[in-house]
Amino acid sequence: MxxxxxxxxxxxxxxxxxxxxxxxxxxxxxxxxxxxxxxxxxxxxxxxxxxxxxxxxxxxxxxxxxxxxxxxxxxxxxxxxxxxxxxxxxxxxxxxxxxxxxxxxxxxxxxxxxxxxxxxxxxxxxxxxxxxxxxxxxxxxxxxxxxxxxxxxxxxxxxxxxxxxxxxxxxxxxxxxxxxxxxxxxxxxxxxxxxxxxxxxxxxxxxxxxxxxxxxxxxxxxxxxxxxxxxxxxxxxxxxxxxxxxxxxxxxxxxxxKSAELTSNTKQRKKFNVKKATRSSCLDIFKGNRSFYLMLNLQLGIRYTVGKITPVPMREVRHSDFDDRARIRMYFPRKGSKYTPPHYSIDFHWKDYCPMVFRNLREMFKLDAAEYMMSMCDADGLRELASPGKSGSIFYLSHDDRFVIKTLNKPELKV
Incomplete structure (x- = not known):
């Protein structure tokens, strides 16, 4: 039939x-x-x-x-x-x-x-x-x-x-x-x-x-x-x-x-010389741009790592938090997996170094995990600073001007 x-x-x-x-x-x-x-x-x-x-x-x-x-x-x-x-x-x-x-x-x-x-x-x-x-x-x-x-x-x-x-x-x-x-x-x-x-x-x-x-x-x-x-x-x-x-x-x-207190703290954080990072010196990242998928991968990885480590009870940093076993390695296929959500970027591997150490650093500097993720992973994405460093590194700036991401080359990673 x-x-x-x-x-x-x-x-x-x-x-x-x-x-x-x-x-x-x-x-x-x-x-x-x-x-x-x-x-x-x-x-x-x-x-x-x-x-x-x-x-x-x-x-x-x-x-x-x-x-x-x-x-x-x-x-x-x-x-x-x-x-x-x-x-x-x-x-x-x-x-x-x-x-x-x-x-x-x-x-x-x-x-x-x-x-x-x-x-x-x-x-x-x-x-x-x-x-x-x-x-x-x-x-x-x-x-x-x-x-x-x-x-x-x-x-x-x-x-x-x-x-x-x-x-x-x-x-x-x-x-x-x-x-x-x-x-x-x-x-x-x-x-x-x-x-x-x-x-x-x-x-x-x-x-x-x-x-x-x-x-x-x-x-x-x-x-x-x-x-x-x-x-x-x-x-x-x-x-x-x-x-x-x-x-x-x-x-x-x-x-x-108080809301005013939070606003005041935000302004304090912006004093890292935002004048040099005005919108005119930044590039919005859009699909087709060479940095587009790198930006998506960074945001997905940050969400995964911060979301995974934040619920872990707070404790003092140990020596083991700095060794190779403390690194998080995860594969992010486009269609998603048992541990990762589906996404619109390309397939990529994510490695996060010393997540507990950086979690404690955020605590020390009173950076709220949810606000941090909203700042880095907002729907508006990141902006790329127009002139890269001498080493060829790429610099990204969050849209609220609170955080900067710098890529590292292999020699810098060894240090």
Whole structure:
């Protein structure tokens, strides 16, 4: 059986679309008696490619599929109004993504195995922000809470936040012929669906279809643990900022500071001779520039290392923190791996020297890990200083003028 056709099963399920060698293969719509539908691409009886599915509980998913499960960019809307737009892997939220809750809260950052995992920004409906790191859905490490109305770092592409219902998030996905799981889009979904999605379709107004810069700004995966940080923490919205440290979701340290104090400290840090590093002496890095992929790799590596070492309990530096075994080596394939998120750069190897030593140095100089990552890995990227050093080194400047990155040649590394 090859070509277009229609088939109806005894229990009421229907399929209309392309066949090849007796298999559902190509584009088609599958409908079940329980009001679930799937309309999109198939491969050997399995949902594979671009498609839209409506489940029997009226949840919907629109995006990419691989061997019957969500894989790649996609949008999932729960019937209660919550919505996730971002990357998926193995049927679970994984990579960069945005979760919007019906109450107005929003999280934008990294996910892994269906849970928030890594750095991110959680914005409450009242306008407050929490910028920090998560581990398996729990706040873990340092972060900063900015009550509504207080001054906070530039968040050009960042959004609001909150927790959501745990039970509806992960639906099992089996064979495309499983009558109880089938779901489909409305009958108006046609073959042009994949073209529309690839051209921007469901991500058109979200920024998630944009190249690298969107991804660099954020990283993580999964469900957020809802805390009372929202409305209960706002005492003096105009002046107070809360610096916090969590361990597996438990608040272990808190410091209340004034916004003016943070602003003052930022200005102090900028006194490293910013006048010589004005925008006129810097080059914005864009795709095609010789430094573009190097910049992306640096930002991805920094996010990975800082996010990994920050949750580790603070301790004194040991001699072993300086030897070869203290180095972090990681391979970042473009499609992602068990330990790294998918990204828009080229495949690269990352080696980080003495991460615990530099973590302690950041502590000594009172550099907050979340703010450091926001400064270095912001969506605006880095700027390259126009004139390289005599050694041929490349200098990068963060967009808030707080940090400089200098590349080293091999002789310098030996020293």
């Amino acid at each position: 090859t070509g277009k056709g229609k088939i109806t099963w005894s229990k009421g399920a229907k399929y209309e679309g392309d066949f090849s060698g007796g298999y559902l293969h190509g584009f088609g719509t599958y409908t079940t008696p329980n009001m679930s539908f799937y309309s999109g691409e198939w491969r050997m009886n399995v949902r594979h490619g671009i498609g839209r599915k409506q489940y029997s509980n009226f949840d919907t998913y629109e995006g990419e599929w691989k061997e019957g499960v969500h894989e790649g960019p996609g949008r999932y809307c729960w019937n209660g109004g919550n919505e996730y737009i971002g990357k998926w892997k193995g049927g679970k939220m994984c990579g960069s993504g945005v979760m919007k809750w019906v109450n107005g809260d929003r999280f934008e950052g990294l996910w892994s195995n269906g849970l928030i995992h890594g750095s991110g920004i959680y914005r409450f409906a009242d306008g407050g922000y929490y910028i920090g790191t998560w581990s398996s859905g729990l706040k873990d490490g340092k972060g900063t809470f900015y009550p509504a109305g207080s001054k906070h770092p530039t968040l050009k592409k960042c959004s609001r936040p909150l927790g959501y219902d745990d039970g509806k998030n992960f639906l099992s996905h089996g064979s495309s012929l499983n009558l109880e799981e089938g779901k489909a889009p409305t009958p108006s979904v046609k073959r042009s669906l994949s073209k529309n999605i690839l051209n921007g379709g469901i991500f058109k107004n979200t920024g998630l279809c944009d190249p690298p810069r969107d991804f660099i700004c954020h990283e993580s995966s999964g469900m957020s643990s809802h805390t009372s940080v929202g409305q209960h923490e706002v005492q003096d919205n105009n002046t107070l900022v809360y610096e916090r440290e969590y361990m597996q979701g438990v608040l272990i340290k808190e410091r209340i500071r």
